[in-house]
Structure formats: structure tokens, C-alpha cells
Amino acid sequence: MSPPGQADRATGWAIEAHGLTKAYGGTRVLRGIDLRVRRGAVLALLGPNGAGKTTTVRILTTLTRPDGGRARVAGGDVVRDRAAVRGAISLTGQYAALDEEQTGEENLRMMARLRGLPARAARRRAHELLERFALTDAAGRRVGTYSGGMRRRLDIAAGLTTDPEVVFLDEPTTGLDPRSRRTMWETVGALAGAGTTVFLTTQYLEEADRLADTVAVLDRGRIIAEGSPAELKRKVAVERLDLTLASRAAYEAVDVLLGARAVHRAPAELVLGIPTDGSAGHARALLDELDPAGELIARFAVHGATLDDVFLELTHG
Amino acid sequence: MGEYAVLTGRAIRLTRRSPDALLMALVLPVLLMLVFVYFFGGAIQGTSDAYVTYVAPGVLILCAGYGASMTATTVCDDMTGGIIDRFRSMNTPGTAVLTGHVLASVVRNLVSTVIVLAVALAIGFRPGAGAGGWLAAGGILLLYLCALSWLGAAAGLLAKSPEAAGGFTFFVLFLPYPSSAFVPVETMPDWLHGFARNQPVTPVIESVRALLLDRPYGDAPWTALLWCLGVLAVALPLCAWLFRRRVA
Numbered sequence: 093m094s095p096p097g098q099a100d101r102a103t104g105w106a107i108e109a110h111g112l113t114k115a116y117g118g119t120r121v122l123r124g125i126d127l128r129v130r131r132g133a134v135l136a137l138l139g140p141n142g143a144g145k146t147t148t149v150r151i152l153t154t155l156t157r158p159d160g161g162r163a164r165v166a167g168g169d170v171v172r173d174r175a176a177v178r179g180a181i182s183l184t185g186q187y188a189a190l191d192e193e194q195t196g197e198e199n200l201r202m203m204a205r206l207r208g209l210p211a212r213a214a215r216r217r218a219h220e221l222l223e224r225f226a227l228t229d230a231a232g233r234r235v236g237t238y239s240g241g242m243r244r245r246l247d248i249a250a251g252l253t254t255d256p257e258v259v260f261l262d263e264p265t266t267g268l269d270p271r272s273r274r275t276m277w278e279t280v281g282a283l284a285g286a287g288t289t290v291f292l293t294t295q296y297l298e299e300a301d302r303l304a305d306t307v308a309v310l311d312r313g314r315i316i317a318e319g320s321p322a323e324l325k326r327k328v329a330v331e332r333l334d335l336t337l338a339s340r341a342a343y344e345a346v347d348v349l350l351g352a353r354a355v356h357r358a359p360a361e362l363v364l365g366i367p368t369d370g371s372a373g374h375a376r377a378l379l380d381e382l383d384p385a386g387e388l389i390a391r392f393a394v395h396g397a398t399l400d401d402v403f404l405e406l407t408h409g
Numbered sequence: 410m411g412e413y414a415v416l417t418g419r420a421i422r423l424t425r426r427s428p429d430a431l432l433m434a435l436v437l438p439v440l441l442m443l444v445f446v447y448f449f450g451g452a453i454q455g456t457s458d459a460y461v462t463y464v465a466p467g468v469l470i471l472c473a474g475y476g477a478s479m480t481a482t483t484v485c486d487d488m489t490g491g492i493i494d495r496f497r498s499m500n501t502p503g504t505a506v507l508t509g510h511v512l513a514s515v516v517r518n519l520v521s522t523v524i525v526l527a528v529a530l531a532i533g534f535r536p537g538a539g540a541g542g543w544l545a546a547g548g549i550l551l552l553y554l555c556a557l558s559w560l561g562a563a564a565g566l567l568a569k570s571p572e573a574a575g576g577f578t579f580f581v582l583f584l585p586y587p588s589s590a591f592v593p594v595e596t597m598p599d600w601l602h603g604f605a606r607n608q609p610v611t612p613v614i615e616s617v618r619a620l621l622l623d624r625p626y627g628d629a630p631w632t633a634l635l636w637c638l639g640v641l642a643v644a645l646p647l648c649a650w651l652f653r654r655r656v657a
Contacts, residue, residue, distance in 0.1 A: 153498050155656070178500035189495035191419065193426040205415040206501050234426075250495070 106131045106258050106289035107152060111161035114147050121147045123313040124161065129306065131257075134280070134290040136304035138297065138403070143310045145293040146186065149262045152291065153183045166257045182251030183260045188243050189250070192236035196227055196246050199235060204253040214253070221249040225279070241272025248279060259283060261292040265299060277302055297403055309406055316406050324402045332356060332395045333368040333375060335382070342388035349382055370394055412501050416509030420483065424517050430479060434517055438472030438525050445591060446532060453592060462536075465529040466546075466618040467590030470610060471582070472525050473550055476518040477557035478581035483510045484565030485574035488655055503652045507562050514558040515551070522550065537623040546620040549633050553613050556637040557581060559644035566651035590614045609636040 107129040114122040121144045129135040139145050150156040152165055154174045163170045166180035190199050197218050204214035222228045225245045235243060244264065251259060264280065265273040280303050284290050294300055300307045301321045309317040309324070317324055332355065337343040343362045347354065356365025368374050375392065383389045424430065445468065450460035487493050487506060496506055526534075538546065561577055568574035585591070587601055588610040597605055605611060612632035619626035 150494075155494055155497055157657075175500050178498055181498065183495060183498040185491045185494050187491035189491035191423060191492065193423050194419070198422070202415060202419055203495075203499070206412055206496070206499055208411070 107165050109163040112158045113160040132287045133305045134284045135306045136300035137293045137308050138300045139310035144313045153260050180257045182256040184247050184251050186262045188247045190235045195232050197231040203250045207254045225249045258289045331368050331370045332365040334363050334365045334393045334395050335389050336391040337362040338390040412505040416505050417512040420509040420513030434476045435521050439528050442468040461533045465534040470614045471585045473518050473554050474581045477514050477554050478561045478578040480510050480514045480558045480561035481565040481574040481577040482571050484562045485568045485571045511558040518554050536621040538621045542620045546617045552637040556640040563644050563647045585610050
């Protein structure tokens, strides 16, 4: 057994999971999860409700024992070195883990004391965190009076009283309004910028795209794709030239011309899509070929693949 | 040990800031005593003066049991919210969380006991006990409090929701009635005697009353002690088992 912080420095992995399985009753929630996250990187575990995201987080944060497989977090085994792992991580779950009847400052001081800081240091640390998360003005108010965004920020702050090596965030922006979501993204960005490894789960592709170095797509208990957001988008292909036709007749004429080359058809909107490399030359040649007189095609747009496309393709493809 | 102090302080603060729970814990016992003494007392014993001396120890027990059973709700609140996961992920032992709630319950009840006692003395309760009697009565009351608080914690771990956990409060609130807390057992119908004489609240109330009034107590204190220790011996391992089951 190696002390925490040693093995990961040697291998460069903050999180390593092999073949994690978990079943509740007869339901197999995880069917063999393999994951690796480099120190200081941000991994987004992306998946719909019920895919197994929270179970994965609970196993990696030592709260739930896996039925099978192994995982090391911050150099410690999540089953055998539980105490060491717990000392090196923080978890912010889906539901605010705060006392509504205590003030923001009291909550932070309590968490700092529980992490072993003496009273005076805990107070100092609480003030630093309140400042850093723009909560100083609300420090003396009960958490019950906080907005959703403030609560979520305090919830994350509560996990940072002792500078954890790995921060787990389970759906950090679910239920937040767009502005609070943006603030939360900045918070996560700042954590990553400071070298903390971040493992977050999300249902939002935009969020994964925005925050993560690596995205792992989880569907029905299995990782079905993994890579950088750019890699995943490339996997699905490619850009598409969407042509909006001028009329129903024009739509039908061009559809016949294209035949199998059309990869996207939206008759209601009179749109046909053709794969493209996105270059001006290709677009010009295509337009000249299909519509030499310049009468059939009203508009065109180059459509880059979004993670939504990736996700739909991977889960239903 | 720091965690125990931090979490006890937390549980006391949460109690202090929950106005309805506080009101119930502090005001209800006093109200009940006034109702018993002034509404029923004359009918039960002819004069309310004599009855206050009989019933005050009973109200102390009622109040202790009631307050202690609120532990079920506070524990269940923690178990159903997200905070228990955070505590566990911080390697804070579950026993520290539960102990915090039990100690807060004890503190809360000591306060309400003092209030009830003060009101009782003001309306004519005249205990004849010396220092030894007070100490012994206080000790039994404290043990009863601890036992019920841990039992409440177990109920809180078992309940699916804080509302369901509140059912335990009802049970404990009712238990002193079929005992000698408010009226002598002999005045109850025959079929109730067996239960009323042998249920755990009766020896507790008999010993506290005898000790406070400086009367012969027989073996009531020993029976009370056995009951309380017995409840603790069941409740503590039960809590440990239920906690592990709950978080697994």
C-alpha cells in the first residue's frame, strides 16, 4: 500500500478505475467502467438521467463499495485506503450538503473544523473562501435565505477547506439559471487553473464541451465514448453544408440530383444537408453544380457537429 | 474527539434555530403541567395543591421523553439530506454525527427540565429531598434521557422521512399515560395493571418521585437503572447497524 499522493505522482493519474460494476437489487447500474483522469485535468462524465453517473461518483468518493473492479483516487484504493482517499478529495453532491439553519460562515467553519483545522485557522479559512466565492456579504445570513446559485457556490466552497487534490462535482449546474451556471463554470475553470483535478458529471453537452479536457460518455452503465471534446466531435464527422431550397419544387429537384450524397433531409424546412470540409472551394463547387442558374438555393449554412450530435449518434446509432 | 464537540455544537445551534421545535420542547411540558394541575388536579385528588406534588415528577418524565424523542427527527433530517454524504466523504465518523444529536437532546432537555421544575415550584410543588435525593433523581432522569435519545436516533435512522420519524415522538409522548405518572395505577382498570406496573416508564417515575419527595423507593431505582441500561444496550448497537445499512 503506497501512501496517498505517491502513486499518482508516479503514474500521473489522479483517478484510475478498472472494470467497476455495481448492481442494486437486480438492476445492473454499472457494467464495467474504465476511466483515467490525469492530475490537474478536468473530466466530464456525460450521460442522461439513470446512466450511472452518481453511482460512479459515489464509488470513486468511497461512499459506495463497488461489486467488482478496482479504483484508485489520489493514489489510494477507494476500498482499502478509504480514509486516505477521503483526506485527499472533496465531494459536492447533487443536493446541497449544508445546514439551512446555519449561516454561510458557520457552515464553512464547521467543515473546516471537521477537517481538523483549529478554531482560529478555520475562521480564517472560512473568510478566505467566502471572499473567493463572492459570498462575503451573505456570510452572516442563514443558508436557507440563499439563492440557488449562492447555495451551490457555498456548497463547493465547503469542499475546499483543506485544498483537496481531487474535487468531485455531481451535476454542479443542474437547476441553476443561466447566469449562475456561467458563474459556476468560472468557478470550475479557476479550480482547474489552480491545478486541482476535477471530476464532474453533467447532462449538458455544452457544459462538458466548455469545461472538460476529457469527456466520457456514459450510457446505461457503460462508457460508450471517451476523448477530448474535439475528438468526439470528429468521431461523428464532420461538417455539413445545409442548403435551404427556394421552393418545394426546387427541393425535390435538388434531392434527385444529390441522391445518396444527401446525409440530412428536412422536407418541412426545405433543407438538404451534404458533407463538406467547410472550405470555400467546396461550397462554391457544390453550389455551381447544383444550382448553376442561381435560382434553386435560397440560403446555405455550414453546420459543425455539436456534442449533442455526438451523443445522439452514440446512444441511438 | 474534536468532531464530537463540533457536531454537538452544531446540533445545539440547529435546535436553537428551529423555533417550532423549541417551542414544543420548552412550552408544551409547562402547559401540560398547568392543565393537569389546574384542570384535572381538583377532580383527581380533591385539591390541586396536593396533586402538583404527585404530578410534577410525572411531567418531568413526560417532558424528558418527549424532548428526547425529537432526536428521531433531527437524525432523520441529516440522513435524508445530502449532508451525511459530505460528512462521510470527509471521513467524519457516523457515531460523531449521532452523538452530536444525542448530546444536543440532553442539553435541550436539561433546559426544559429546569423550566418545568421552576414552574412546578412556583405553583406549589414541595419536594422534601436532600442533596443526595436530588442527585440520584437527576442521575436517573439523565440516564432515561440518554436511553430515549439513542432509541430516538435509531428510530430516525429507520424512518424514511423526518415526518415518519415524528411518529416516534407520538409513541414516547403517550407512554407515560398508562403508568403512575399522572394517576396511581390502582385507579386504572384491572387489565391495564400488568402493563402499567411493568412498563419502563413506571419504575423511572416511581424512583424520581420517591427520591424527590424523600419517600421510601423500594427497588424502583434499580429496576429503572436496568431498564435504561437495557434500552441503551439495544439502542447503541442498533444505531451502529442501522447507520451502516442506511449508508451502504
